[in-house]
Amino acid sequence: MKVKPDIILGEPRKPLWNWIVSAAPNFGDYENRTTREIPLLLLNPQ
Numbered sequence: 001m002k003v004k005p006d007i008i009l010g011e012p013r014k015p016l017w018n019w020i021v022s023a024a025p026n027f028g029d030y031e032n033r034t035t036r037e038i039p040l041l042l043l044n045p046q
Contacts, residue, residue, distance in 0.1 A: 002045070004043070007039050007041060008040040008041070009037060013037070013039075013040055016040055
């Protein structure tokens, strides 16, 4: 399957990140230890 990756940053990222952290809290712990925003990739089918 071919996909097109889209990087999700800023406000659109927040609800997705909260959903990820609720399922895998260690990701939230990691983001608290770094100064950068961890990018999310959305893979859209082509």
